Amino acid sequence: MPEGRYERHVFVCLNERGPSHPRGCCAASGSADIHTKLKQLAKERGLSPRIRVNRAGCLDMCELGPSIVVYPENVWYGRVTLDDVEEIVESHLVNGSPVAHLRV
Ligand code: FES
Numbered sequence: 001m002p003e004g005r006y007e008r009h010v011f012v013c014l015n016e017r018g019p020s021h022p023r024g025c026c027a028a029s030g031s032a033d034i035h036t037k038l039k040q041l042a043k044e045r046g047l048s049p050r051i052r053v054n055r056a057g058c059l060d061m062c063e064l065g066p067s068i069v070v071y072p073e074n075v076w077y078g079r080v081t082l083d084d085v086e087e088i089v090e091s092h093l094v095n096g097s098p099v100a101h102l103r104v
Pocket of ligand 1: 013014015016024025026027057058059060061062063065066067
């Protein structure tokens with residue numbers, strides 16, 4: 001595989017803001033643990049290096065966080081919980097079927 005080419009590229013917002021910020025932030029709703037679990041499951045399922053999971057700054061979907069976007073499908077997930085990560089990995093990243101009930 002040529003360097004820098006991925007079948008899918010997953011971005012997880014890890015942006016952190018102070019508690020008084022009106023928009024809140026994904027870090028406050030657990031995005032770091034979600035990112036860690038996504039990377040772990042992707043590795044366990046042998047998705048690397050075809051699929052890359054990256055940290056992201058604010059994706060401008062703060063009110064719907066924790067926010068994740070998957071390219072090239074341009075599928076956005078919001079209010080993702082740790083319990084949702086396995087479904088995203090199995091359904092979307094392994095089988096190519098986005099998880100409809102998590103889309104925003
Ligand atoms: S803080 Fe995560 S989308 Fe803005």
